[in-house]
Each structure stands twice: as C-alpha cells, then as structure tokens.
Amino acid sequence: MGRLRRVELSLPEHNSVLVGEDLYFTFATNGRVHLIASRCAHRGGPLHLGEVRADRLRCPWHGSAFKVDRLCARAVSVVQRGSTVIAYVPVPESTSDDLVAAHTLVFAR
Amino acid sequence: MVVSALQYGESVAATVAEFAESEPYRPQTAPFVSGDPYRRPLDAARLAAIDWSRPLTEEQFVSDESLLASRLLMNVYESDALFLPRDGLRGKERGFEAFYSSRNRQLADRLRPTAEHFALGFLDDRVKITGSWESDALVAHLEHTIDETVNADRPVLQAIEAAPDGRRAAGMLIAQMALDGLTEATAMSQNLGGAFGPEQSELFKIFIDEFGYGVFAAKHSTLFTDLCTSAGMATDAHHYWFFYLPTSIAVNNYFYTVTRNRTGFFRYVGAMALLEATFAPYFDALAKTLRSVYGDTVDLKYCDEHAHIDQHHGRMAVHDLLVPLARKHGPAAARDLIRGVEEIRLLGALADQDVLAQLRWTPSVVKADPSPVDPADAVELTARTPFETRVAAADCVVRVLGGQAQLYWSATGDPLTPAAGEAVEVPKGRLYGIRSDVDTAIVVSPV
Numbered sequence: 193m194g195r196l197r198r199v200e201l202s203l204p205e206h207n208s209v210l211v212g213e214d215l216y217f218t219f220a221t222n223g224r225v226h227l228i229a230s231r232c233a234h235r236g237g238p239l240h241l242g243e244v245r246a247d248r249l250r251c252p253w254h255g256s257a258f259k260v261d262r263l264c265a266r267a268v269s270v271v272q273r274g275s276t277v278i279a280y281v282p283v284p285e286s287t288s289d290d291l292v293a294a295h296t297l298v299f300a301r
Numbered sequence: 302m303v304v305s306a307l308q309y310g311e312s313v314a315a316t317v318a319e320f321a322e323s324e325p326y327r328p329q330t331a332p333f334v335s336g337d338p339y340r341r342p343l344d345a346a347r348l349a350a351i352d353w354s355r356p357l358t359e360e361q362f363v364s365d366e367s368l369l370a371s372r373l374l375m376n377v378y379e380s381d382a383l384f385l386p387r388d389g390l391r392g393k394e395r396g397f398e399a400f401y402s403s404r405n406r407q408l409a410d411r412l413r414p415t416a417e418h419f420a421l422g423f424l425d426d427r428v429k430i431t432g433s434w435e436s437d438a439l440v441a442h443l444e445h446t447i448d449e450t451v452n453a454d455r456p457v458l459q460a461i462e463a464a465p466d467g468r469r470a471a472g473m474l475i476a477q478m479a480l481d482g483l484t485e486a487t488a489m490s491q492n493l494g495g496a497f498g499p500e501q502s503e504l505f506k507i508f509i510d511e512f513g514y515g516v517f518a519a520k521h522s523t524l525f526t527d528l529c530t531s532a533g534m535a536t537d538a539h540h541y542w543f544f545y546l547p548t549s550i551a552v553n554n555y556f557y558t559v560t561r562n563r564t565g566f567f568r569y570v571g572a573m574a575l576l577e578a579t580f581a582p583y584f585d586a587l588a589k590t591l592r593s594v595y596g597d598t599v600d601l602k603y604c605d606e607h608a609h610i611d612q613h614h615g616r617m618a619v620h621d622l623l624v625p626l627a628r629k630h631g632p633a634a635a636r637d638l639i640r641g642v643e644e645i646r647l648l649g650a651l652a653d654q655d656v657l658a659q660l661r662w663t664p665s666v667v668k669a670d671p672s673p674v675d676p677a678d679a680v681e682l683t684a685r686t687p688f689e690t691r692v693a694a695a696d697c698v699v700r701v702l703g704g705q706a707q708l709y710w711s712a713t714g715d716p717l718t719p720a721a722g723e724a725v726e727v728p729k730g731r732l733y734g735i736r737s738d739v740d741t742a743i744v745v746s747p748v
Contacts, residue, residue, distance in 0.1 A: 196437055196438055196441050198441065198442075198445060223426070223429070224429045224431050225429070225431065226431045226432060227431075227432065264431065264432075265632070266432075266433050267431060267432040267433065268432045268433075269432045269433060269435070269438035269439075269442070269639075270429075270430070270432045271428075271429075271430055271442060271639060271643055272428075272429035272430070272431070273427075273428070273643070273647075274427065279432075280438040280441055280442065
C-alpha cells in the first residue's frame, strides 16, 4: 500500500520530484504542467530523456512510444498556482518522507 | 462562418449599450439606492469604452473595467431571481416590468457569456489542474487548503479593529457582505432542480439550513438584515450599490457563473465546500471584531449561526457531497471540483487584498496645488449630475476649482467636503465617488 505526499515545486527552478529512486518529471503542454513518472513501462528507461515526435514521447532506450495525452491523463495530481506547482505523489510505505523532494534535472530535449 | 473581431466587438457593445441604457439601470443623483430592488445604475458611457474581446488579467482585477463588468454581470444574474419591494409593489410596477422584461432577458442572455469571459476569464490562466485525481489526492489537497485558510492571519479584521473609525471600516465590510447576505443561497438554489442522485439531497440539506427551515425569522438573509439594522445600516437590497468593490462583486458573481452554466456544477461544489469548511472559524473571529466595534448592541445571530452550522456544512459539503461526486463521476469531475477550490481560494485572496487596501485608505482634504488648469480638463458638477463611483486607474488628485464637492469612499460615514482651493489624493485601485449639491468644478489629474 502507498500513501500520498504533497510536494511543492517552484518553476522554473524545479522540474522533477524524487521519491526514493523513482523519478517524476514536469512536462508542459498548452501552458499546463504535468508531472509524469519517468520509468518506461517496457524496461524502465528514463522517459524524462525521451523526445516528443508526433504527439508521442519516445523512450531513449528501446524507442517505446507513448501518447502524450495518455501520459498526461495518468500523471500525478497537480495544482498549478502561477509558478508554484503542488503535486500529490504516490509514496510507498517503506519510503521515508526525507527521500521525497522537489528536484532539478538537465533534460536532453 | 468567421466573425471578425470588429463585428464581434460591435455586436457585444451594442447589446451592452441597449441593456445598460434600459430603465432599471439608468443613472441617479443620490449616492445610495433606497427602497427599490430594480434600481441598479450602470454607467453606459464607461461601459461603452470596454473592449470586450480583451479579458481582464489578474493585474486588472482591481480596476474600473472590472467594476463596470462585474456590476453588469450582477444585474444579468439577478434579473433571473425574484425581487419584490419590502413595502409592496405599489408605485414600482413599471420598474418591476422593466427589470424582468423579455427584451432585457434576451439581452442579458446574449451578453452573459462574453461578460463572464471578460470578468473571470483570467481564472483559466491562473488556475490549472492536471493529472489523475483520485479521491485520496482530492481530500488531501482540500484538507491542506482548508487548514491553510483557517490558520491564516485575518488582516481585514485586524484592520477594522485598528481603524481610526472602526464603524466606517466595519460598515464597509458589512456592505460587501450584503452582496450575498441579503440574497443568501440564491446561487445555490439554481442547483436544486434536476436529478443527480443522493448528492442532490445532500445539497438540499445545506440549502434548507440557509433558508431557516422555512421560518423567515431564521433564514440567513433575515439574520443578516438584523445584523445590518443593529449596526445602523440599511437593509434594502443593494442600498450600498455604489460601494461594492469590484472584487467583492466578482466573488459573488463567480457563484452565479458556475451555477448558471450547468457544466460548472463541480466547480461550484468545490468552491462552496471550501467556503463552508472555513466559514465557522471566520465567523467566530468576525463576531469578536464586530463586538469590539459596535459593542453589546450589535446583533450577531448571523455570525453565531455560521460559526455553528458551518462546522456541519463543512463536513457535509466535503464528505457527503464533494467526495461522493468525485468517486462517482470520475477524473474530469474531480479536476473541476479541485478547480473550484482553487478558483475561490484565489478570488477570495484578491478580494481580501482589495477590501484591505480600501479600509486602510483614509483620505483627507489638503490644500490644492495652485498651478493653472486647462479649462478643458475641468468637470462641472451640479445637484443634478448623476452619482457614480469609480476605481482610480492611477494615483491621482481630485482638485476642487470652485464650489464644494462631496467625496465618498465608504458605504457609511460622512463624505469629505473639499472646497475651492482644496484637494483629495486618491491612490490607484481605490473606489471613490464625487457629487455636489452646489455648482462645482473639479479636475482629476495624475499625481
């Protein structure tokens, strides 16, 4: 069983959330910020390093492609208040709160 | 068919002009509206200057355009609700017919979507909800937001308690509350019809409390009337029409916007749930503030009722209405529920800032700068000049060139009376109105 943890990101400083070893990354479309799990459903590749082509996000490892709309619909619950993004990320019971944090990454795109 | 911006603008402007120039909305010389629920003056000339194709931004929310558009929208919405004069319709039949005329209803329906988008469209840019919202995330966010709101400072109440003229300050807040207080739960009533399952009955439970279980003396709007009377304030609907701040009207309009548009239902429930869940401690604090200002004579049943019943309404609105709706109606509904929470949170914060700035403004009469004035800039006032209030677009000075003016800036208390050679400074964003009983000339110039 998991629980939810509230995390506040300050844009543009933060663009990701770390939950233990799991990574979630921000993805903006039409002015709206989504927070998407970076782990590819195929072999766990880093989707945050993928490229968007024809409305699909391609995993850089094996080229698995996912419709952006679907990724966004399944994304983390997010409220955007100006440059502040409030996210409710799922956290396993075994992960302590101090391993959950807003984070900054260099994206390839 | 492509409609050009010009055609669109002309069409909207013509509709607004015809509506604003109709009988109920014509100007008047008095600064207060007494005894006639159909009198709601609109300034057709200032409305004509609005470009309806360019919605307000958050930065323009406190502005003259916002005031005008919000007044217009309020008349649109309230001409869909029934008002009858307290002393009977005799002598006001013509106003009754005009206010509810088929032509005005047609015009209201035509201009409403544009006016709504103009006045509140900035919410689409400022409030964004994404992702998959299950009920656990929804409740977590709502509880956090309730906690933030309940535990926040109350600078408006502190400002009233610290004001040099506490009655004037409290009166200004009560006047803003009258927007909703005298017609309480009218927007809510728009969602009582139709058929939407057990949640419809849950909403009705809240509604019947608002209506005092059919006992007029216990109806919340009656309790509010009692508060006004005990504070020495008028109880006619919209007596303080000219002294509603743009943000106060907009907050009230928001609830009409999301109830009049049926797809706004989930936003309405989110917004209503946040307010109901935060009202009890707010009204408890308000009661203490009003007691400190007015003493033992003020009737606080209205505050006491909210401080009690909204403990229940908060729980009912969240757990019996909002959460079941989210579970039943899926992610799009859940996002809109949270959107309503966020929208009213933002609107409430902006309205608090606006009323706080108005309360902290204590204008005074000073000696005017004697430099010459271009006669073309002078404005002539007589006892027959229509009264209006406006929001200052920039810091400015109202200078009296001849005669004597009356400058109003609050719902209660005497106006300032600068005479020839005197002036009053008005900060940007502040609401004020000027009239005169004698032939007077003024000039308003930027600081």
